[in-house]
Amino acid sequence: GNANLFPVVGALELKYGKKVIPEGALAEMTRISHAIAEVVNLTPSTHQPYVGVSAFAHKAGLHASAIKVDPDLYQHMDPALVGNHMRMLVSDMAGRASIELKAKELGVELGGDRELVGRVVASVKERELRGYTYEAADASFELLLRKEVEGRALSYFRIESWRAIVEDRPDGTHANEATVKLWAKGERIVATAEGNGPVNALDRALRVGLERIYPELAQLELTDYKVRILEGKYGTDSTTRVLITTSDGRGEWSTVGVAENVIAASWQSLEDAYTYGLLRAGVAPAE
Template sequence: MDNTRAVELYDTTLRDGTQGEKINLSVQDKLLIAEKLDEFGADYIEGGWPSSNPKDEEFFTKAKKLNFRNARLAAFGSTARKLDNILNDPNLNGLLNSETPVITIFGKTWKAHSDRSLGISDEENAELIRQSVTRLKNEGREVLFDAEHFFDGYKDNPAFAMNMLLSAEEAGADRLVLCDTNGGSLPHEIHEIVTEVAASTSIPLGIHAHNDSELAVANSLTALRAGAMHVQGTVNGIGERCGNANLISIIPNVILKMDGRFCHRLQLKNLTSLSKFVYEILNLPPDTKAPFVGRSAFAHKGGIHVSAVLKESALYEHIDPTTVGNRQRVLVSELAGQSNIRYKARELGITLPEDNAELFRTIVSRIKKLEHEGFQFDVAEASFELLLRQEMGQFNPFFEIIESKVHIESGKNREPVDQALLKVEVNDEIELTAADGDGPVNALDKALRKALRTFYPEIRNIRLVDYKVRVLEERKGTSAKVRVLIETSNGENTWSTVGVSTNIIDASLQALSDSLNYFLFSCREKAEA
């Protein structure tokens, strides 16, 4: 690996990642993930295929309003379909209409696909690639060429594969990305082929690996060692079939094991939180055994292991877990959780007392109890902050919900009715309110705001932007606990809160209450600053 050159980080979670089974992202989900990736330090964020569906077109329209500090947004699509219609090709025009600074197009570099799938000659395929890249370059865009099925194509017919690649280079492509689309290549094959291609081209090479042989990360790292300087993948390795190369594993390996660097200084200590954030947005349980970021990645249970780790962590840990935002866990030990809580407190600007052991034990005990019940504070920092400040005597709730009722009606040929009734106490005054809504949670949200507006008119400026429910004990069926995660915004900032209960209404009300309390507390802190 050439350590004098920085590696470009290209994330395709929002496009290739969404092709995975059980993966579904709303436009709002994609915007949230895009902002998080930019904050982390990604160089490129591939937002989707604008000509393929209305959702991606809406994403690109809304993404124009995002103020990226690090990343460049990329639209994805194919080469033109016909040589006689380059200027009016709907795919190329859709890519250009997305108005992204970067466009990534793929073309066939395996002769079998060109012959059987497209049914065109070698010369026509090369010309399609050349003219498509030229068209996009003439519009002033940075163009990345994804050489689809390149490694299979190269092994089958090196001359054909290279000819297609060189057609893109001659047309002015800025990057040539070699794709192991079927995910069947082995590391030694990747190394040999990338080395040979690097000797025959003059523009930077990239790698796009799939995980069908569970080698996507290894193949990506091998390609970087062989001369590539651009790596593509997804957060948590999500993607079609067995998934894409997992950037969450690639990033720390490049920085910590290969002495490499990326173009932007990545927030490596936020790697674990990034992984969890995307899992939560996807409404999927995190992989506890995931390398680097999994809950079990630095967990120790065996007596000999624990004894050694407490003396010197490096004896059983390949890296310091805090470098990737994770933590060492000693199972069945009072030590578990303390470092994580202190770390998160510092992150939120809260100073925990060093000389009050009893208070700290109380905080640790309460958080461990709540996490055991299903609360997850890594993705609900507003709830976590309120809990800490309440234990330290810095926060008292601005209101108390004394009673709640939800009325639901539905039936054949009947308009559905969802109504919430709340009894709320504020400053020793009782407010009784009722509100209709689009579903019981929306009705609760409206009723709660209605009760509080007289006392706290500033809540008119906030709105709920995301709501997710996850079943925590699936085997218990309808009696299982659920975790509700709510994202709220005032137009400038967003914050997340959480609620857990066997009753989805109760869990939702917990999260809603925390959201409003956090906002009111923040307003008071700002006014007193």
């Protein structure tokens, strides 16, 4: 078969010292890999050597403690050489070192506050017991982290209520309609929209309600939607976890929601996605 040239080039350049590409081109490997994936409409492999987003990912608390001392203890090279970067995965195994390194990666200042770090660790572990996972939902974790640091959640809008209706029509088709009632910048907004399924209808209704107030949301696009049934032995009464990936054309982020109702879990993830999108766009939170 055809060999993947990215790990081949990486190994030849970094492990064997062979110059096979122009000077300075090695640092563009990760960017080029992702650009090619976009052009051919393929999802990049997260575990691809050198250029995958998880190629330099670390999870266990012991790893984090060692990396805090010296990243080379658990990495075979500096990720920056290929345009990649180290990632800390936050999970129920996270310790103080993991949280501190992840906060640094996200640009959130903890100021060496051990009590604050302890609260974040406890919050992550408590929420993961309920089914949340932050390994693949960095955006939701950053919002949780900022909530602990600032003492309150980031607020761009306040939801009064929402509902989604699925209508089964005699001709076998389905109509999906959602209504969202919310407050943004002191204004009460009621927005209704139809969509291809209840989650898409909720997404459109939220967008209709907020885009006039926050035009930055026009750039957002939901690119992936994953549902995981937790404790499947309970059948349709099981808790559901939803992961949503969103893009603004410059990058992607993932958010998580957990609830007994798949639509409610989707809404949690969707709300985080919009909140993080506004944060990423540099919009100041509402007072």
